[in-house]
Amino acid sequence: GQQLNQSPQSMFIQEGEDVSMNCTSSSIFNTWLWYKQEPGEGPVLLIALYKAGELTSNGRLTAQFGITRKDSFLNISASIPSDVGIYFCAGPQSNYQLIWGAGTKLIIKP
Amino acid sequence: GAGVSQSPSNKVTEKGKDVELRCDPISGHTALYWYRQSLGQGLEFLIYFQGNSAPDKSGLPSDRFSAERTGGSVSTLTIQRTQQEDSAVYLCASSSQGTNYGYTFGSGTRLTVV
Numbered sequence: 001g002q003q004l005n006q007s008p009q010s011m012f013i014q015e016g017e018d019v020s021m022n023c024t025s026s027s028i029f030n031t032w033l034w035y036k037q038e039p040g041e042g043p044v045l046l047i048a049l050y051k052a053g054e055l056t057s058n059g060r061l062t063a064q065f066g067i068t069r070k071d072s073f074l075n076i077s078a079s080i081p082s083d084v085g086i087y088f089c090a091g092p093q094s095n096y097q098l099i100w101g102a103g104t105k106l107i108i109k110p
Numbered sequence: 111g112a113g114v115s116q117s118p119s120n121k122v123t124e125k126g127k128d129v130e131l132r133c134d135p136i137s138g139h140t141a142l143y144w145y146r147q148s149l150g151q152g153l154e155f156l157i158y159f160q161g162n163s164a165p166d167k168s169g170l171p172s173d174r175f176s177a178e179r180t181g182g183s184v185s186t187l188t189i190q191r192t193q194q195e196d197s198a199v200y201l202c203a204s205s206s207q208g209t210n211y212g213y214t215f216g217s218g219t220r221l222t223v224v
Contacts, residue, residue, distance in 0.1 A: 004152070042114070042201050042215025043153070088152055096141065097166065098213075100152030 006089055006101030014109050019076040021104040023089030032072040033090040033098070034063050043088055047074070081108050112136075114216035116202050122222045123192055131187040131219045135204030142185050143213065144177060147199045156200075159185060192223045 006023045013019055023032070031050055035043035047058050049065035049072060056063055060077045076083055086103040093099040115134040123129050135142050144156040155169040159179045170176070174192075179185040189196055200219045205212035 006152075041217050042203065044215070045213065090152075093155070094166075096143070096158050096160075097155045097169075098153070099155075102150065102152045 004089055004091060004099055004101040006104055008104055009102070010105040010107065012107050012109050013079055015079060015081060017079055019079055019083070019106060020073065021087060022071060022073045023101050024071045025091060026070075028069040029091035030069070031092050032063070032065050034061075034072070034074050035088045035090060036085050037088065037103070038085045046087075076106075079106075079108065084108050114202055114204055114214050116200075116216035116219050118219055119217065120220045120222075122224060125194060125223055126191055128188065128190045129192055129221065131189075131200050131202075131221070133185045133187070133202030133204075133216060135183065135185070135202070136206075136214055137183075139204035139206050139214075140182065141205045142179060143203045143205075144185070144187050145201045145203065146171075147201055147218070149198075153201065156187070189221075192221075194223045197221055197223045 003026050004023055033048050034046045036046050037043040046061055047056050047063040049056055049063055052065055052069045053067050054065040062075045064073045066072055072089055084106050086105050088103045089101040090098040117132045121129055140161055142159040145153040146156055147153050157164055157170055157177050158166045161182050162179050174190045177187045201215055203213040203215045
């Protein structure tokens with residue numbers, strides 16, 4: 001079946017640094033979604049991508065839909081303390097079911 | 111309500127007992143989803159409701175798991191004879207059209223089976 005491989009598993013960064021994470025799939029997706037989950041909360045949608053090669057920004061966040069349709073990237077520029085959390089990629093397995101990566105945990109070094 | 115409400119927020123239960131988890135979706139949202147999140151893992155699809163019917167129950171891990179939705183609103187996920195491997199965060203989401211990217215998640219129920 002479809003699998004999403006997300007990396008890195010975790011990141012320790014200094015405030016102000018840029019962050020990059022990515023997600024790869026064993027099969028083609030027509031939509032890529034990036035979510036953020038904070039402790040004790042459900043995931044919140046950050047960016048949705050619908051077309052191969054698409055580059056979409058949401059504030060300091062930028063996500064790209066890979067040209068092969070088997071990967072996607074999320075970048076965060078000039079990280080701040082409130083960026084901490086777990087970032088998930090997800091893609092549709094059907095018209096109502098999402099398949100999820102295992103997440104990238106972002107930790108800001110004190 | 112303003113958001114998706116789940117209760118209880120935390121539940122500790124003894125192995126073998128039954129538990130009921132409740133989800134109150136956003137008013138007017140016809141689609142409702144249950145997902146399970148184990149520690150350090152992504153979300154695992156359990157079941158999807160459109161209105162009161164569940165077209166896809168394929169994600170339910172075993173016949174100890176069941177879910178229902180009444181009045182096109184509140185949903186209950188029931189786990190019978192709980193096992194330690196059932197320990198996880200159970201997340202509910204709703205959307206207005208059953209699309210993949212209109213989800214709004216609740217804060218989840220953290221279930222611990224001891």
